[in-house]
Amino acid sequence: MTTPEGKGTLEGKVAFVTGAGQGVGQGVAFALAREGASIAVTGRTEAKLVDTVDRIRAIGGTAEPILCDIADTARISAAIETTVEVFGGVDILVNNASLNPLGPLLGLTSELMAKAYASGPIAALHAMQAVYPIMKERGGGNIVNMVSSAAVRWDTSGYGGYASVKEALRSLTRTAASEWGPDNIRVNAVAPHALSPGLQWWTENRPEEAAEFVKSIPLRRIGDCEDDIGRAVAWIVSDGARYLTGATVPLDGGQARWS
Template sequence: MTENSIQSVPDTSTTAPIGLLTGKVVFITGASRGIGSAAARLFAREGAAVVLAARSAAALETVVHQVRAAGGVADAVPLDLADPESIRAAVRRVDELHGRLDGAFNNGATIQHPGPLDTTSDEDIDAQFAVNFRGHWVAMTAEAALMRRTGAGAIVNTSSIGSRRANPALPAYGAMKRALNSITETAAVTWASDRIRVNGITPGGTATEMIDAWEAATPGIIEQVNASIPLGRMAEPEEVAEVAAWLLSDRAAMVTGAMIPVDGGAGA
């Protein structure tokens, strides 16, 4: 980020909570860093008991400690989004811990090696399918099965601005995120009679470890992304998490099948 854009970033970590998710049990994938860890802290401040899932056990425990130290309720479960049985086991663990599931934020993802379509490897394509598409499909179906027992629920999937337009630098990533948009909308219609709402968010450039990895592979990409955003800067992870919190809350009771941009106007 540029110096000017850093100065303009609001401090969302001190936003006064309003009990948006009071009494809810929320499962978060990709919770060890970036948007996922910001969501863990935010959702807990808003009253949710959070169950955090990711591959990195040590990083997860750090987030759990932060939530508990602030007075929240949090537990960690191991999760490999490339392994369907690992996903189902994580959701079963939510059931063991709380006996219910009110909300799920399917935020975990993997990035491909940046490069044009004709140099994207078979391994990159397979990884993108396994994590960014099939992993969400399996997670949603397991989450919905648990939500039906209590008669309602809400699911939010993290897609990407790259799903809404051509994505020459990340073609496999963009393709699988676009497919995720489709199953998000399909799930919303399919499960509406179960009172399960399903929505997605499409963040643009966000100041996370993932964008840092992209910068390392393609120097100058952060400056390029900042320049493409009408608001003049990338989002902070907390700002993206705020939108997910609202979609998971009862305030969004009539919202389902929506893909909400969180991109500072970059997709307009």
């Protein structure tokens, strides 16, 4: 995607992407950078962040690694402040990183669920609150929250905790879109299927289950982190989607049935 002048559609924008050291977050960071955005590459593992930044710079993009543990709200605030110091502001927030509690309900402990909510909707809400005044002052912005189709699976067994965390984030997404629309801040959710490191491990270690999973996807493949997920996110936060807000965009090859 380029403008008539040959520039990227996100030229001059600054994006703060959590969990950008690998998987979906990294794919989104690559796609946004290709469209001209400067990227605050955030996460907990410095080596992974540096790798992502080096790869963005290799394609002519601008990026900085910023350590941030999203389970600690003070660190989220500090990371956003650093981004403003380095790049001058924040125009795009992508809440991607989270702890995903999987397993049957009887096996979900209070401690695990508390950590999942802290790193999921609570962390995302804090980041949203932190960027709101920055985006408002800049005349608007875009927030994308990574959610899941787990709550609308044909069988949610083993996915209840994970689904509850992601549904909480979907609710916050819709509310933020409603409350912040007058400030020209668009807020959307994306529910992806992508070949992240976790899904890659599952595919390699449980090939029969993975094969059946792929068969349930009408497009018969799992999405690529950059080409299928990242590029779609780049469109969602561009002016090409300027009338889209409060939506959940399923990037799952048509697998889930969203009502």
